[in-house]
Amino acid sequence: DQSFYIGYTANIKKRLEEHNNGESRYTKRKIPWKLVHLETFNLKRDAIIREKELKKIRNTRYLKKIIHNK
Secondary structure, eight states, X not given: OOOOOOOOXXXXXXXXXXXXXXXXXXXXXXXXXXXXXXXXXXXHHHHHHHHHHXXXXXXXXXXXXXXXXX
């Protein structure tokens, strides 16, 4: 449905598996998921700040621009 899931994790491989195994209540309705963008941070705090920033925007066109301008 062209929707995006935004979140942070210390283990991207494990988290993606959890989503695709239906272990997350929100994401199990939209399986399969694929990783289209990844940002890394040295501090968990910075990752949480970025996650909140992206969730607050809620603009699909902006998110697609981020993905395609890698």
